[in-house]
Amino acid sequence: xxxxxxxxxxxxxxxxxxxxxxxxxxxxxxxxxxxxxxxxxxxxxxxxxxxxxxxxxxxxxxxxxxxxxxxxxxxxxxxxxxxxxxxxxxxxxxxxxxxxxxxxxxxxxxxxx
Amino acid sequence: xxxxxxxxxxxxxxxxxxxxxxxxxxxxxxxxxxxxxxxxxxxxxxxxxxxxxxxxxxxxxxxxxxxxxxxxxxxxxxxxxxxxxxxxxxxxxxxxxxxxxxxxxxxxxxxxxx
Numbered sequence: 001x002x003x004x005x006x007x008x009x010x011x012x013x014x015x016x017x018x019x020x021x022x023x024x025x026x027x028x029x030x031x032x033x034x035x036x037x038x039x040x041x042x043x044x045x046x047x048x049x050x051x052x053x054x055x056x057x058x059x060x061x062x063x064x065x066x067x068x069x070x071x072x073x074x075x076x077x078x079x080x081x082x083x084x085x086x087x088x089x090x091x092x093x094x095x096x097x098x099x100x101x102x103x104x105x106x107x108x109x110x111x112x113x
Numbered sequence: 114x115x116x117x118x119x120x121x122x123x124x125x126x127x128x129x130x131x132x133x134x135x136x137x138x139x140x141x142x143x144x145x146x147x148x149x150x151x152x153x154x155x156x157x158x159x160x161x162x163x164x165x166x167x168x169x170x171x172x173x174x175x176x177x178x179x180x181x182x183x184x185x186x187x188x189x190x191x192x193x194x195x196x197x198x199x200x201x202x203x204x205x206x207x208x209x210x211x212x213x214x215x216x217x218x219x220x221x222x223x224x225x226x227x
Contacts, residue, residue: 004155032212043117043203043218044156089156098168099212103155 003027004092006104013111019077021107023090026071030092034101035064035075038087047088048075080111116140117219119204125225126194134189134222136204142217144210145187147179148203150221156203162187163210191224199226
């Protein structure tokens with residue numbers, strides 16, 4: 001039972017354009033969401049997060065949007081750069097206290113010059 | 114640089130032969146996690162330590178054990194590896210277990226079971 005779904009295994013975008021990575025979740029108890037980025041041969045690194053009390057969080061070129069009614073979140077990267085090429089994982093957690101992260105399967109983003 | 118280190122990066126073991134994966138951290142974080150990621154699947158939490166307190170996930174097989182002898186080190190022991198245990202094993206740390214505390218991941222150990 002996959003509670004966090006990233007239905008697009010890969011995405012190709014040209015440099016300078018917008019990248020939109022999508023994530024859907026099924027557990028209505030999830031109230032905190034994160035995006036991690038992973039380069040080859042490295043561990044995932046935290047990118048950006050959003051609490052369910054917000055519908056948008058922005059950090060530089062990265063913006064995460066949350067649509068609670070649709071149980072959907074997206075990560076926008078504007079403008080995309082070749083260095084953004086990586087695997088992006090969506091993750092979610094529920095409740096207070098211990099932060100158990102439930103991950104999606106990842107989307108591989110390729111930004112071409 | 115403060116970091117999470119996993120050794121070895123690649124581990125080959127035989128079916129049924131015990132194997133130990135190691136993780137060390139220079140971040141002085143209180144929480145250490147072990148995740149399993151099989152090919153094309155999401156990373157899945159196996160267990161975590163909060164200081165010396167061990168917390169096992171309900172669906173983690175008994176075949177998987179962990180030790181944390183001190184703050185810096187944590188080990189994943191697979192007592193009798195099966196072919197289905199071939200995966201990437203990721204270690205992570207955080208300062209505290211609360212959700213706002215960022216988890217820092219090591220590069221992972223890829224386990225191959227022959």
